[in-house]
Amino acid sequence: MNAPLPIPQLSGYLRADGRKGIRNIVVVAYMVECAHHVARQMVNAFPGQPVHLIGFTGCFPNDYADQVMRRLLTHPNVGAVLLVSLGCEGFNKYGLGTAVADSDRPVHTITIQENAGTRPSVKSGVEWIGWALEHLAQQPKVPMALGELVIATICGGSDSTSGITANPAVGVAFDTLIDAGCACIFEETGELVGCEYHMQRRAVTPILGQAIVDTVAKAARYYTIMGHGSFSPGNADGGLTTQEEKSLGAYAKSGSSPIVGILKPGDQPAGAGLYLLDVVPDGEPRFGFPNVSDNAEIVELISCGAHLTLFTTGRGSVVGSAISPVIKVCANPLTYSRMADDMDINAGKILGGEASLAEVGAEIVDAVLRVAAGEASCSEDLGHQEFVLTYKQFTPVGPGCFPLRAA
Amino acid sequence: MTIASTVLLMSPEDNCVIAPTALRAGTAVLIDGTPLLLNQDIAIGHKLARVALAVGDKVLRYGAIIGSVTQPIAAGEHIHTHNLASDYIPTYTLGQDGHHFLAKDSAP
Numbered sequence: 001m002n003a004p005l006p007i008p009q010l011s012g013y014l015r016a017d018g019r020k021g022i023r024n025i026v027v028v029a030y031m032v033e034c035a036h037h038v039a040r041q042m043v044n045a046f047p048g049q050p051v052h053l054i055g056f057t058g059c060f061p062n063d064y065a066d067q068v069m070r071r072l073l074t075h076p077n078v079g080a081v082l083l084v085s086l087g088c089e090g091f092n093k094y095g096l097g098t099a100v101a102d103s104d105r106p107v108h109t110i111t112i113q114e115n116a117g118t119r120p121s122v123k124s125g126v127e128w129i130g131w132a133l134e135h136l137a138q139q140p141k142v143p144m145a146l147g148e149l150v151i152a153t154i155c156g157g158s159d160s161t162s163g164i165t166a167n168p169a170v171g172v173a174f175d176t177l178i179d180a181g182c183a184c185i186f187e188e189t190g191e192l193v194g195c196e197y198h199m200q201r202r203a204v205t206p207i208l209g210q211a212i213v214d215t216v217a218k219a220a221r222y223y224t225i226m227g228h229g230s231f232s233p234g235n236a237d238g239g240l241t242t243q244e245e246k247s248l249g250a251y252a253k254s255g256s257s258p259i260v261g262i263l264k265p266g267d268q269p270a271g272a273g274l275y276l277l278d279v280v281p282d283g284e285p286r287f288g289f290p291n292v293s294d295n296a297e298i299v300e301l302i303s304c305g306a307h308l309t310l311f312t313t314g315r316g317s318v319v320g321s322a323i324s325p326v327i328k329v330c331a332n333p334l335t336y337s338r339m340a341d342d343m344d345i346n347a348g349k350i351l352g353g354e355a356s357l358a359e360v361g362a363e364i365v366d367a368v369l370r371v372a373a374g375e376a377s378c379s380e381d382l383g384h385q386e387f388v389l390t391y392k393q394f395t396p397v398g399p400g401c402f403p404l405r406a407a
Numbered sequence: 408m409t410i411a412s413t414v415l416l417m418s419p420e421d422n423c424v425i426a427p428t429a430l431r432a433g434t435a436v437l438i439d440g441t442p443l444l445l446n447q448d449i450a451i452g453h454k455l456a457r458v459a460l461a462v463g464d465k466v467l468r469y470g471a472i473i474g475s476v477t478q479p480i481a482a483g484e485h486i487h488t489h490n491l492a493s494d495y496i497p498t499y500t501l502g503q504d505g506h507h508f509l510a511k512d513s514a515p
Contacts, residue, residue: 198471
């Protein structure tokens with residue numbers, strides 16, 4: 001039984017699609033690595049202001065990257081968009097610009113080759129961002145219900161304490177948030193190898209349960225072909241021995257709510273409940289590892305509409321993210337004592353008997369409410385705005401996967 | 408005389424226990440009421456055998472299988488990549504020399 005929530009006083013920025021943002025940022029997106037430096041120079045002119053840099057490095061187009069970029073640039077936390085193109089790359093900047101304009105957001109494209117090179121392009125970009133910030137500053141906030149929040153979770157730099165403290169504490173928080181009407185998303189089927197039959201039993205329909213088993217089998221096969229599981233040397237240093245041991249600990253983040261659907265990157269949850277995000281590409285392995293680093297997964301969670309991400313770590317990750325705040329839940333009390341500035345929550349105190357899982361779960365919910373209300377998380381305050389978007393390929397989820405509501 | 412350290416049992420059916428804090432070689436841990444002497448330092452979160460385990464036994468944590476035993480393990484002994492392997496995907500680790508190697512090939 002979860003403790004009743006206090007009535008949160010949330011407010012957000014209303015978007016044309018009805019969703020509300022907890023931040024109102026200007027995103028500067030480079031369309032190819034060749035435009036990265038110019039875009040970064042623009043962003044660097046606004047230190048401490050809500051101007052975030054994202055982009056795609058490759059010159060070749062990719063349907064997945066196009067879809068994820070559209071979802072990111074029309075994410076409720078985004079107020080205005082500046083696209084920075086070199087001019088000859090393959091990314092569909094025209095379609096992207098139209099999609100953002102259709103969402104009623106200010107959008108502008110600067111093409112470096114048509115704008116006399118680096119210096120004039122940076123100057124034009126800085127002028128436009130300055131205008132956009134003034135425009136966004138005038139936008140009023142409107143009341144927002146807790147249930148309008150989409151909350152994601154990820155673990156990174158896991159160790160053996162992750163599955164004992166931070167991950168189950170996030171699971172407690174997820175149960176509370178889902179009861180309050182939130183959509184919550186957990187992920188990385190490659191880190192759920194060994195948990196597939198347990199997850200199957202939590203699915204709201206048999207067809208969804210089978211789809212969960214299939215998606216984990218896909219992940220196990222994909223990683224086996226790649227030659228490495230989703231397991232880093234630091235995981236082993238931290239006392240995790242096998243992929244399935246790491247998986248069981250990671251799985252605890254999902255809490256105990258029924259699983260109502262499977263998402264793929266860019267899919268939006270259809271309502272309250274717990275969703276599994278499948279980040280492993282479909283088809284034969286083609287472009288490399290499914291999750292080159294934690295931020296690639298965080299970006300995919302944000303592409304599914306996540307307003308903020310609960311990030312559990314045992315070894316001590318410091319990352320945040322562009323677009324949506326990251327709240328750090330530290331599993332290991334020794335890590336917390338070394339890296340307290342980077343950590344929002346000390347879940348490691350559970351090991352010493354200083355707090356219960358329920359108490360730390362409640363602390364996490366409280367942190368969600370405060371960050372949703374505008375308070376900066378530790379990684380936000382430190383200026384972390386990491387971003388990774390790679391090449392991938394996906395086929396749409398099957399009819400039984402999405403969307404389904406819990407009974 | 409030092410008091411034996413307590414350990415964490417994640418689930419009643421588990422055959423491993425967890426060090427809730429860093430443990431020192433030469434000190435004792437209390438496993439199911441029996442004090443056992445540690446012959447090496449054990450880092451926080453690492454696993455110890457709750458009972459003696461034979462090659463091929465499944466190790467259970469959280470009441471679930473986390474892999475198969477590859478070397479005989481005495482009660483109270485450290486369980487890690489030198490004596491436990493995944494039933495799914497091999498574990499790679501990074502040596503001090505910068506060489507990635509399959510964990511089961513590493514020295515205990």
